[in-house]
Amino acid sequence: MPVFDFNEKPESAQVASTTYTAFNSxxxxxxxxxxxxxxxxxxxxxxxxxxxxxxxxxxxSFFTIEGTNDSEDILRIDSRFxxxxxxxxxxxxxxxxxxxxxxxxxxxxxxxxxxxxxxGTKLAGENGFLQFMMGRxxxxxxxxxxxxxxxxxxxxxxxxMTSIQSITDFLTCAGNTLPDNIKLWAKRNxxxxxxxxxxxxxxxxxxxxxxxxxxxxxxNDYFEAIDPVKARQILDEELxxxxxxxxxxIETIIQINRTHTLPSYGLLLIGPAGVGKSQIAxxxxxxxxxSWTTLEMSSINDPEQLTGSSRIYSNAKPxxxxxxxxxxxxSNLVFIINELxxxxxxxxxxxxxxxxxxxxxxxxxxxxYIECNxxxxxxxxxxxxxxxxxxxxxxxxRFAVIELPDYTFEEKKAIFTGFTFPKVLKRIGMKESECIIxxxxxxxxxxxxxxxxxxxxxxxxAEHIAANALYHIEANNASSVTYDANKxxxxx
Numbered sequence: 001m002p003v004f005d006f007n008e009k010p011e012s013a014q015v016a017s018t019t020y021t022a023f024n025s026x027x028x029x030x031x032x033x034x035x036x037x038x039x040x041x042x043x044x045x046x047x048x049x050x051x052x053x054x055x056x057x058x059x060x061s062f063f064t065i066e067g068t069n070d071s072e073d074i075l076r077i078d079s080r081f082x083x084x085x086x087x088x089x090x091x092x093x094x095x096x097x098x099x100x101x102x103x104x105x106x107x108x109x110x111x112x113x114x115x116x117x118x119x120g121t122k123l124a125g126e127n128g129f130l131q132f133m134m135g136r137x138x139x140x141x142x143x144x145x146x147x148x149x150x151x152x153x154x155x156x157x158x159x160x161m162t163s164i165q166s167i168t169d170f171l172t173c174a175g176n177t178l179p180d181n182i183k184l185w186a187k188r189n190x191x192x193x194x195x196x197x198x199x200x201x202x203x204x205x206x207x208x209x210x211x212x213x214x215x216x217x218x219x220n221d222y223f224e225a226i227d228p229v230k231a232r233q234i235l236d237e238e239l240x241x242x243x244x245x246x247x248x249x250i251e252t253i254i255q256i257n258r259t260h261t262l263p264s265y266g267l268l269l270i271g272p273a274g275v276g277k278s279q280i281a282x283x284x285x286x287x288x289x290x291s292w293t294t295l296e297m298s299s300i301n302d303p304e305q306l307t308g309s310s311r312i313y314s315n316a317k318p319x320x321x322x323x324x325x326x327x328x329x330x331s332n333l334v335f336i337i338n339e340l341x342x343x344x345x346x347x348x349x350x351x352x353x354x355x356x357x358x359x360x361x362x363x364x365x366x367x368x369y370i371e372c373n374x375x376x377x378x379x380x381x382x383x384x385x386x387x388x389x390x391x392x393x394x395x396x397x398r399f400a401v402i403e404l405p406d407y408t409f410e411e412k413k414a415i416f417t418g419f420t421f422p423k424v425l426k427r428i429g430m431k432e433s434e435c436i437i438x439x440x441x442x443x444x445x446x447x448x449x450x451x452x453x454x455x456x457x458x459x460x461x462a463e464h465i466a467a468n469a470l471y472h473i474e475a476n477n478a479s480s481v482t483y484d485a486n487k488x489x490x491x492x
Contacts, residue, residue: 032100035107140177266381271404274454277384285334292334293324308369332378341390435469440485
């Protein structure tokens with residue numbers, strides 16, 4: 001473990017300079033048994049909540065308790081937080097520590113900003129910014145010894161960094177959480193944002209691009225094993241029947257358990273409208289414990305919608321793919337590409353479907369506005385389509401193709417009685433005894449829509465029947481309404 005030796009403390013502290021140990025940890029949170037920092041507790045004044053100041057590390061590695069001359073040495077510190085503590089000390093930021101007294105010393109597991117410093121200034125972005133940085137540090141891997149830059153030295157709040165000061169502070173404290181190419185990109189764009197030699201438009205675009213990129217958690221591509229039993233339960237909740245389809249989906253993604261990386265192929269779900277393709281995609285995202293976003297290919301007719309526009313234009317903006325990363329605040333997410341078969345060349349400026357190839361190849365994606373290669377190894381694509389023949393061969397080759405058949409007559413009956421109709425009744429506050437459908441009435445409902453695929457028409461029928469029953473109950477003071485085959489034919 002690396003060891004850091006800072007210079008002597010100020011005379012008022014009357015404590016010799018100290019050497020502390022930086023330890024490596026990849027834990028996503030801290031507690032008294034797994035702290036961020038351990039302080040000595042010689043004076044015995046460190047309580048559960050303690051206010052004070054970290055030292056400027058150039059003058060010594062210690063913490064001074066508010067309202068006293070008592071200072072406690074830093075004994076151990078999580079290597080990810082070295083730059084953060086250095087920054088707090090250099091800027092004289094008053095903090096409140098949450099910790100516990102242990103046999104080793106005072107174990108700190110939370111640091112909160114108090115909003116006041118010796119210099120009378122506040123922390124950039126106030127307390128939310130400190131929690132934002134700490135959240136990023138907890139999500140990051142332990143740095144190597146050379147990554148710890150001593151010369152430039154509750155859950156996190158969701159926030160955007162929109163000022164040069166907050167971006168500068170973030171790069172100082174948590175810059176090592178970024179991939180190397182993005183770290184270099186950020187330094188270059190920060191220089192542009194600060195420069196007086198470029199146009200105000202260029203500075204504005206650089207600042208906006210930085211705000212977008214630094215709002216994203218750039219995670220590694222290691223994925224935890226999935227529980228096949230739980231995965232099956234999640235699929236069962238979203239999809240009735242289709243046992244072979246669900247088994248095929250689990251077989252495709254369970255390779256994570258051996259490789260701890262995402263499958264090399266995404267999923268392409270092909271089937272008639274209304275059979276549950278989108279629901280399956282959402283279920284897979286839930287199984288993988290990943291954020292998800294959707295791309296509606298039927299509404300995209302220009303590749304620039306996906307790739308963004310160049311900063312040379314005053315109205316330039318990032319593309320839909322980059323905006324999806326920003327909204328998810330994570331580089332690991334499921335891209336649900338709906339209606340892949342409807343991607344077209346649109347206005348003649350290229351084929352939007354071709355843009356997807358760079359996203360699907362896991363070699364990185366470059367947005368014209370951001371101007372930086374975005375790692376895509378944590379992206380898992382799931383596409384849906386109705387017509388397999390309308391999809392190009394290059395796109396098809398990037399997916400494991402799973403075809404979903406339409407539901408049978410009996411399956412539609414089971415879905416309607418077991419899921420669709422009870423859900424509608426619950427939503428509008430009706431009891432099952434207030435709206436009764438006979439067996440021949442149920443058969444009549446299914447036969448009415450036997451020429452249509454999926455269950456969307458059945459969902460609309462359930463809404464219609466329940467609304468009709470509710471009208472009779474409210475307007476005619478009926479206690480219950482029964483629907484047989486004749487009444488269903490008359491209503492639908």
